[in-house]
Amino acid sequence: MRAHISSLILLIGISSSIAQTNALNCSFEDTVNLTLSQKFMNGSYLYERVIVPPELTSYYDYIERYGGERQIVTRHLRGCVCYLKPCVKFCCHPRAGMTQSDEDLKCDEEVSDELLYSPYVNITLRNGSRVLMNVVDEFVVQTGMPCKTLYMLEPHKYDADKWELFENGTLLRVSDQMYFSTRDYCLQAYPENGTYMLDPMNCMITNDIPTRIKRNTIVLMISSPFLYATILIYWLVPELWNLHTKCLIGYLLSLAIGTTTLVVVNMMNADYDDVTCAIIGFGAYYFLLAVFFWLNVICFDLWHNFRGTKGNVQNLSLRKRFTYYSVYAWGVPALMTTLTILIQYSNLPNNIKSGIGDSHCWLKMDDWSAMIYFYGPCLFLVIFNIVIFYLTAKTIYTIRKEIRRFSKGADSQRHLHSQQHNFWLFFRMFIVMGINWLLEIIGYMIGENSDFEILIAVADFYNAAQGIIIFVLLVMKRKVLLLLKKRIRKSDNSLQLSERQNTKTNASTVELRNLDVRTKLRN
Known part of the structure; x- marks a missing residue:
């Protein structure tokens, strides 16, 4: 009786702890870090010209990376901004570049004064039509890399790299019809033949098991x-x-x-x-x-x-x-x-x-x-x-x-x-x-x-x-x-009895044959 009572108390305590840590009914991919955001007297926060009410904020002690893998980090405040305005994910700051350092990709600390690329992207709407939109202005920009090993989709080079971006921030990789939420991809500008292009980066598929x-x-x-x-x-x-x-x-x-x-x-x-x-x-x-x-x-x-x-x-x-x-x-x-x-x-x-x-x-x-x-x-x-x-x-x-x-x-x-x-x-x-x-x-x-x-x-x-x-x-x-021992012995006895019966049968058969041979010889 004590065991189940203790378990119930433990379950209630843990549930309360979880509720205090993450009370939002909101997917992690729809949140942004509000640590450096302006806070108002009523508890609201300002992020990318969007007012986030206090009921859409909560503290997290983790971040989610590609595939939902959680990484423990310092406890910080996040807000469910993407419920208020669609989000799109950039690998780095929209005006920052990316460099390869050893085996890791790193965002440049220096941020340019203006965009070096065209932010206009064809966005697929719910009715299937496509509209050219400025992704930096029309979306809330999230930043971060979903994983350590990324590769660039280059549709101007390879047909298999064609992609579409939807009005809710979801990315479609056309070749295999794979859909990615903002948690699992990021956009990044890169130089190509003297001009900058904006394309998404995907995670390398690995067979590593946690x-x-x-x-x-x-x-x-x-x-x-x-x-x-x-x-x-x-x-x-x-x-x-x-x-x-x-x-x-x-x-x-x-x-x-x-x-x-x-x-x-x-x-x-x-x-x-x-x-x-x-x-x-x-x-x-x-x-x-x-x-x-x-x-x-x-x-x-x-x-x-x-x-x-x-x-x-x-x-x-x-x-x-x-x-x-x-x-x-x-x-x-x-x-x-x-x-x-x-x-x-x-x-x-x-x-x-x-x-x-x-x-x-x-x-x-x-x-x-x-x-x-x-x-x-x-x-x-x-x-x-x-x-x-x-x-x-x-x-x-x-x-x-x-x-x-x-x-x-x-x-x-x-x-x-x-x-x-x-x-x-x-x-x-x-x-x-x-x-x-x-x-x-x-x-x-x-x-x-x-x-x-x-x-x-x-x-x-x-x-x-x-x-x-x-x-x-x-x-x-x-x-x-x-x-079990009795069952095994019974099986052994049955096997031995069967062998004895077979032996007796064989012996009887041999005797009958010998008798038949002797009878023929006498005749």
Whole structure:
């Protein structure tokens, strides 16, 4: 009971901390640094001739680079300016040049008095028409490079480098129909044959995987075989077959397949085409959703058994109950996955799509899309399971109290011992299969906040190592090991008996042949 109360308090505290740090319902790419901006008495700020009201400002301790990668920086004030006026991204100050220093690109500190290039660019409007606009005057100018390794699009040289800029600041690379927000590109002027040209710069595509993902992938690779081993052992031992075990195998199977597909995504994320990426991503999404629904089924079934009511569910046969459980645990994730696919390939704005198969092989983790499609529903189920855990603990405590008060018989004591054993089994499973997912959700909500770096690392390792922990709890028990040993011996005995029968059969055949030969010789 203390475990789930502490977790709830921790979740509330972290959520409050996140809310204070970043209270804006605004993508990072739509914000600008207001540290050097003029502040008015009413709390508003002036940035590029745009008044930013105080409700559109908040403090950040990170910046986002290409692909949503967060970089921890000094806490600073930012404003959601791009909600008030469209933004466009420049690599450097619009009147500053760029130089190559060693392997890095750097902006010149010297700023010229006037623009050395024409700021007029054909802007594509919502109706598809194109208008020549001054991007420096008609847009709010953001500055910064999205990554360290950039290359220039040069449409005057290469047809593959053609691009379009939309009125909301989004850039389209025509050759592969890739769309980039202001977070993932920047414009820069450069000299070409004695004149200056203005073109966008894109990030070099690399296969480098962040250290955190590498670490988690390694642990998942080690942990996943233990999940399959647990499933195999429980399937091989008939004495362990019951409704609870079947539900547990459903949980373990969905978890094993889900984690395996995540390992595949993490190891070869950049090597898949869009179709393959979508298939793997939605497959992982479905099975990981099923994990939470099977966990919900396990908690409900245990609570229902302890509660001991005579309702409709109790009167059903075990086969029908498992059928209903399966329809719920496999069916609801299927409906959610179908809905997510339909939204992903609809004409709705990209900021409310999951991103699976488009910009990612997994959910977008750089905005709240993952919260809408995955972590939000899962958080609801985890909280529901915590409530069930509390009710189950309360029920068992009541049963224990009644048995001790009204009955001293051996049967009652055995019943009490059985209830206590089941409760502690439930408690251990809840800690492994419930708290770890709560920590995973908390880790997502925290993001890359350096203040909770140790907590995030512990939560990641605990969640990734779930297969090993479950194997130890479910398989490395005296009862299970004895049953497994008995099963192996039974198989060996059956094999030996079969070999003896084959030997006897062969011997009988040889004797018959010898008898037949002797009979022929006599004749």
